[in-house]
Amino acid sequence: xxFKKKEKKEKKEKKSLFGEKSQVSPAVIKRLPRYHRYLxxxxxxxxxxxxxxxxxxxxxxxxxxxxxDLNCFGxxxxxxxxxxxxxxxxxxxxxxxxxxxxxxxxIGAGNLGRALVCSHMFERRGxxxxxxxxxxxxxxxxxxxxxxxxxxxxxxEFVRTQNxxxxxxxxxxxxxxxxxNRVLELGIRGIWNxxxxxxxxxxxxxxxxxxxLGDSLMTLCYEVSxxxxxxxxx
Amino acid sequence: xxFKKKEKKEKKEKKSLFGEKSQVSPAVIKRLPRYHRYLxxxxxxxxxxxxxxxxxxxxxxxxxxxxxDLNCFGxxxxxxxxxxxxxxxxxxxxxxxxxxxxxxxxIGAGNLGRALVCSHMFERRGxxxxxxxxxxxxxxxxxxxxxxxxxxxxxxEFVRTQNxxxxxxxxxxxxxxxxxNRVLELGIRGIWNxxxxxxxxxxxxxxxxxxxLGDSLMTLCYEVSxxxxxxxxx
Numbered sequence: 149x150x151f152k153k154k155e156k157k158e159k160k161e162k163k164s165l166f167g168e169k170s171q172v173s174p175a176v177i178k179r180l181p182r183y184h185r186y187l188x189x190x191x192x193x194x195x196x197x198x199x200x201x202x203x204x205x206x207x208x209x210x211x212x213x214x215x216x217d218l219n220c221f222g223x224x225x226x227x228x229x230x231x232x233x234x235x236x237x238x239x240x241x242x243x244x245x246x247x248x249x250x251x252x253x254x255i256g257a258g259n260l261g262r263a264l265v266c267s268h269m270f271e272r273r274g275x276x277x278x279x280x281x282x283x284x285x286x287x288x289x290x291x292x293x294x295x296x297x298x299x300x301x302x303x304x305e306f307v308r309t310q311n312x313x314x315x316x317x318x319x320x321x322x323x324x325x326x327x328x329n330r331v332l333e334l335g336i337r338g339i340w341n342x343x344x345x346x347x348x349x350x351x352x353x354x355x356x357x358x359x360x361l362g363d364s365l366m367t368l369c370y371e372v373s374x375x376x377x378x379x380x381x382x
Numbered sequence: 383x384x385f386k387k388k389e390k391k392e393k394k395e396k397k398s399l400f401g402e403k404s405q406v407s408p409a410v411i412k413r414l415p416r417y418h419r420y421l422x423x424x425x426x427x428x429x430x431x432x433x434x435x436x437x438x439x440x441x442x443x444x445x446x447x448x449x450x451d452l453n454c455f456g457x458x459x460x461x462x463x464x465x466x467x468x469x470x471x472x473x474x475x476x477x478x479x480x481x482x483x484x485x486x487x488x489i490g491a492g493n494l495g496r497a498l499v500c501s502h503m504f505e506r507r508g509x510x511x512x513x514x515x516x517x518x519x520x521x522x523x524x525x526x527x528x529x530x531x532x533x534x535x536x537x538x539e540f541v542r543t544q545n546x547x548x549x550x551x552x553x554x555x556x557x558x559x560x561x562x563n564r565v566l567e568l569g570i571r572g573i574w575n576x577x578x579x580x581x582x583x584x585x586x587x588x589x590x591x592x593x594x595l596g597d598s599l600m601t602l603c604y605e606v607s608x609x610x611x612x613x614x615x616x
Binding site for chain 1: 477494571587607609
């Protein structure tokens with residue numbers, strides 16, 4: 149009886165998750181990748197249930213924040229029973245597009261492009277790395293982590309014949325806007341921009357994530373200088 | 383007469399900037415690196431004055447937001463006159479610790495560590511790259527972008543004799559916490575963490591910036607899948 153009740157509840161939640169997909173607030177969406185990371189870690193350690201208070205301690209956020217965030221999906225938690233880790237992980241994966249079969253290309257096969265392609269970041273999130281593109285003749289025709297480096301002139305043909313959703317830009321700053329416009333014209337919608345240029349596009353379907361590592365370094369420098377100033381005052 | 387009045391005003395602002403340094407809200411601090419980036423660009427293009435409305439257009443934030451942010455420092459703007467770009471840039475640089483003479487080491491000389499060291503990110507923000515550290519005998523003793531790769535066993539001696547403020551961690555996930563604890567013990571306060579581990583420390587002076595590129599990739603995937611779902615509905 150107890151089991152049946154639970155099953156019913158999960159069905160209801162499932163419906164509300166997809167029905168209200170677009171109603172999840174942007175602030176919660178921003179936090180979902182982190183939940184996804186922690187839940188994935190729990191799964192790898194064969195943890196199937198977790199309470200909001202334990203998750204709270206692991207993630208260093210309040211249990212009430214966790215309940216609030218996860219209740220956006222209709223709430224998977226049950227008092228004294230905890231969250232079903234696999235269920236929550238799968239739902240968040242779906243919502244984030246982990247199982248959407250996205251493919252990515254990397255434009256710019258310099259140090260950063262190569263470092264990104266070598267990381268496990270893409271595969272772990274269900275994103276296939278398809279190819280790198282560059283103009284350097286000493287790189288074109290070689291591979292990095294089994295991913296081919298193609299000449300940028302092959303880009304149009306490649307995108308027309310392959311299923312590419314995301315372009316990772318690691319070009320020099322000056323070349324970034326042109327690269328973005330070119331891939332948008334080819335129908336790619338996701339731009340992950342590591343060039344130092346801050347990219348924007350009037351294209352209604354374009355999704356652009358600008359990464360500015362330098363901004364993060366500045367924030368760190370600020371905090372270090374603030375704390376040492378405080379320390380000197382003492 | 384007009385000139386004298388202006389000079390007086392700038393003096394007043396200068397005082398309030400440093401007097402209220404610690405009162406600048408964290409939200410504004412988070413945005414300062416971006417102002418710093420845009421103001422630096424303006425300076426490189428020899429622009430000495432800019433109005434809040436022009437800066438607003440460049441940065442794609444409202445002019446009122448810009449005035450609100452910059453007024454935290456006592457307000458450099460004058461109606462119809464615009465901001466003094468050099469003055470504002472220098473003040474924000476000081477506040478962010480750009481001229482504090484910070485030195486950084488990079489722990490982990492793999493693809494990402496090498497890519498970071500090759501970028502201009504550090505030098506542009508006044509942070510000196512001092513050395514990379516690794517355990518791989520094929521890397522130790524070589525250089526990347528003229529920066530030496532030293533063996534991790536040389537770390538203690540190096541930190542004791544050099545002025546190191548920031549440790550950039552690009553180690554495997556498993557090694558990150560140990561690396562952090564070791565550099566904190568050696569007196570380094572700024573941790574810029576690129577390992578996949580989310581680091582925290584009970585050390586009261588530790589400043590940790592965790593970079594999770596995978597979270598950004600997930601946010602991008604979410605937006606791409608949401609927009610294509612919307613497109614299919616039409």
